[in-house]
Amino acid sequence: MTEDTTTKQQTISVWVRDPRIQKNDFWHAYIDYEICLHTNSVCFTKKTSSVRRRYSEFVWLRQKLEANSLLMIKLPELPPKNPFFSLNNARQITERMTGLQRFLEQILQSPLLLSDSCLHLFLQSQLSVNKMEACAEGRTPFSVSQAVQRCGLRRFHSDEDLHKNMSLNWDSDSSECTETEPSLLNKSQSAALFRYPELDQEDSRNCTCESA
Template identity: 75%
Template sequence: MMGEDTDNILYEQVVSVWVRDPRIQKNDFWHAYIDYEICLHTDSVCFNKKISRVRRRYSEFVWLRQKLQANSQLMVQLPELPPKNPFFSLNNAQQITERMKGLQNFLTQILQSPLLLSDSCLHLFLQSELRVSRIEACAAGLTHFSVTQAVQRCGLRRFHSEEDVQKDLSLCCDSDSDSSECRDPEPQIKDLAMNKAASTTLLYSRREETLSSSSGSP
């Protein structure tokens, strides 16, 4: 009886996903791509965050499918992505719409698999702003933040105190950046102060030398 109740609860849980709002993003003057907003609403216990929005491009969907297939060890037959079109145009509304629908259908199908729902890469893809290399690192436990922390940080943009600003500064630098300059701002502040003090001392020394030269001249 208890098992039946549990099955009913799991069955009634809803995971709704939409792929929408295609936008052209420019890398530079010659190169551009389209990314799409992924909106997820759920009451499933599989998700720590019940509502989320992130943006992903087609190549990231390709990475996700390959990663899920490898992680599931071929135990799940994954749905296909919309095929890559060598003649895909950023100005062709019909092609963009068809690809967008295909991406949504792909996500809708994989979110019906309990095995795939246990994959950390899927959760980070859907509910974090990490790029794919950082998703792999986080899922493998190679980052100082957990999967849950990466998900909860997604979309935080407002601050209410100086402490919140400092937390977000640390978050932005650590969550999706390989730059060592972001790791610890305090040494940089100290270095800046020391450099400023050294510059001031040098300035005073030069002034003293100038005054001495002036007083010693006939």
């Protein structure tokens, strides 16, 4: 089998889905999205993964990829930032989610970008932006591969599994990935986001627009 044939048989499938409201505090909130990846590509340490990322982290990723590629390729655009983006507007959320998925699909078609450590940490670890940057630059006691491998896999093979997500956070005092109970919408609340755009009265008052 030739190298070209092997390459053609390698696939990378990515989904951006399951938007959920996360509250920073009483007044500030944002939406994050689940990124699911299935692949048989030799470029990836993990063949199946699931993480949650917010829009500002996508912005960080694009900036890093652009800087690291030294402008050798033209990167796809992210859905534009909307100063009036509302956590209660199902249409805006769906459009952004679709745009984020399209962005990742195009990124993953580039062999050059597939070699970027920031992309792998973004897709397959739940490290914060600062820790992803430090890890990619070799300023952490763990490697990129270790960061990816040590973060547990959340299963998402069914709708029930999809709504049992655990938030994975890197312990700041160790190099191990720990599971903590997330402050996410439950299954009925997540579904209500699209059925009832106003959500409940408290969220409507306090979480109208996404925080930066």
